[in-house]
Amino acid sequence: MDKREITKAYQSQKQYFNHQTVASVPERIKLLKVLKQNIKQKEEDIIAALDEDFKKPEFETLTTELLVVYKEINLFIKNLKKWQKPERVSSDLINFPSSDKIFHVPWGNILVISPWNYPFQLAITPLIGAIATGNTVILKPSEYAPKTAQILEILISEVFKPEVCQVIQGDAETADYLLDLKWDFVFFTGSVNVGKIVSQKIAKNMTPHCLELGGKNPCIVDKTAKINTSVKRILWGKFLNAGQTCIAPDYLLVHENILNEFIESLQKNLHEFYGKDAKESENYARIISQKHFERLVGLLENQNIISGGKYADNELFIEPTLVLNPDLESKLMKEEIFGPILPIISYKNEEDLEKISLKNDKPLALYVFSENRTFQDKMIQKYDFGGGVINDTVVHFVNDKLPFGGVGKSGVGNYHGKHSFNVFTRQKSVVNRKTYLDVPIKYPPYNKTVLFKKLLKFFR
Structure with a gap:
């Protein structure tokens, strides 16, 4: 895909997210179920692709690629409705009377760059969390595992509309161009050295990100x-x-x-x-x-x-x-x-x-x-x-109950299970002030200083 086509795909997703209502939770769960069914139908193709790419043993593909993906999909299907509900928190006395909530909202247009070592699992697992939370996604799989990347492209195109999620193939030059675009969130898995490059490139837009890297364990x-x-x-x-x-x-x-x-x-x-x-x-x-x-x-x-x-x-x-x-x-x-x-x-x-x-x-x-x-x-x-x-x-x-991620040069942020939900959403705080009572102490003229000093004693 050339730069013009990449830009077109990027803009299409950007416009879709900005002008469309985020898909409802039931709609997103339905998409996850379709994704799961399509993976099941393509299991033999996935196994064959990984064997062609670097002779990955079938047992390792079943356990470290497919099992992990199925667990993540099942967890989101089961819990997304509960996780997505606004979180009610207690009000502050200063805002009385009010009701306060935290809403979990999608970042927007997300770039996922996945590695070659677990080329199916490390592409699909973050994608599950990103799509389930209402984001649009462009996935750039590794060119070092071409057969698996091809399966990923076919799979994604059969399940999602391109303005919601699509695969862009290419080498390091393609990844470099993608990183020059202004994303709402970037999720990268790869080496420490490349992670540094990713971090530097997205810093110009102060793009929030999750970097899953490595180190000498x-x-x-x-x-x-x-x-x-x-x-x-x-x-x-x-x-x-x-x-x-x-x-x-x-x-x-x-x-x-x-x-x-x-x-x-x-x-x-x-x-x-x-x-x-x-x-x-x-x-x-x-x-x-x-x-x-x-x-x-x-x-x-x-x-x-x-x-x-x-x-x-x-x-x-x-x-x-x-x-x-x-x-x-x-x-x-x-x-x-x-x-x-x-x-x-x-x-x-x-x-x-x-x-x-x-x-x-x-x-x-x-x-x-x-x-x-x-x-x-x-x-x-x-x-x-x-x-x-x-x-x-x-x-x-x-x-999946444990957060997975690094510290320092081994990574920024974490994911898996509920932690994937957290990383692919941002928290939006809302205070709903009631109108049946309005305490006038905060309004000018400020002639209630003595009274406020007495109230301040409770906070000292």
């Missing part, structure tokens, strides 16, 4: 951790989607007392997960593009690889790889990895943990494996992060 393993269980949960969270997950453990900090046993368990369980040759496994995805593949291979240079390390350029395959005690100043430990490479660093005490973890910005996630309640609490309270889990990884994402 620490995974701390205390000497009291149950080794085999911890290993399985860490490997699952790390190598899910071939490590291309923003909340995957980025590196392990393992207490020196259990390091050798822990490494043995890591190697043993990797073999059980993916067999002798992960390239032949149906349970392991590929790297999304040549660009990302080459960056990851570069991170392995001059590292102490203790398991894995093989790769195949022609298949964009990188074996699940363990690296022991990397140089903390290397690119591997400076950049978010976002791939199937897991550095393991041994530590002696909490001072070591602090020296290593505080080298990086506040992460999107933090994981702690320990049977020591005091240690658990100390780690959770000491470090700042978006969301965390004790004795597991990644699973906080699936609880």
Whole structure:
């Protein structure tokens, strides 16, 4: 789509929102039900598209893409009517008599830019919240997952009128042009570096936004951790989607007392997960593009690889790889990895943990494996992060009662469930003053100062 067509689509939605009454709650719920039905009909196509884009295993598509989307749609269908009701709050005595309410209203025309790593779920989930709350939406999916982007375009065009919601395909230049337009709200999911660019571009219009980014997520393993269980949960969270997950453990900090046993368990369980040759496994995805593949291979240079390390350029395959005690100043430990490479660093005490973890910005996630309640609490309270889990990884994402988002460079704002409703609406306050009584103290001439000073005593 060229710039002229993009501008036309943008203006069409802008005019529609400005000149039309926002669709009623029943109408929006009906749209969500149609969307859900169309997704159900296209399940096999979605699975096939993700397989073509980067060989995502069917089970991972069912669980991390479709299940999450269905949960979000069902939650909005069930609760939208209740959430949308104006919230009555108590009146202030100064305004007596009055009734005060908070209305939840849509922002207007929203731009959603979605990433390639979970290209269906991370496009549709925010779109559900945006549409359910009465906004119009232009969705820009990632060009790195073209088959999924095509499915998204077909799906959206079959469910929504273009002036309500449509997909615009394109590369970084298209995204750049879209961000130059004046939106009422922008929702972006992607890397920290691109997130900075998005933030700078929309700042000129002071556009409200939600940025879901990433970071180097620490995974701390205390000497009291149950080794085999911890290993399985860490490997699952790390190598899910071939490590291309923003909340995957980025590196392990393992207490020196259990390091050798822990490494043995890591190697043993990797073999059980993916067999002798992960390239032949149906349970392991590929790297999304040549660009990302080459960056990851570069991170392995001059590292102490203790398991894995093989790769195949022609298949964009990188074996699940363990690296022991990397140089903390290397690119591997400076950049978010976002791939199937897991550095393991041994530590002696909490001072070591602090020296290593505080080298990086506040992460999107933090994981702690320990049977020591005091240690658990100390780690959770000491470090700042978006969301965390004790004795597991990644699973906080699936609880729609928890807000999902980052802090600092790992993100701005949060969503999921009711939190999606909150992020895609703004609060509008209304005080309805009654006319059967009008206290004259506020009107000029101000000859009631002595009386007001007496009243002021109640507030001091």
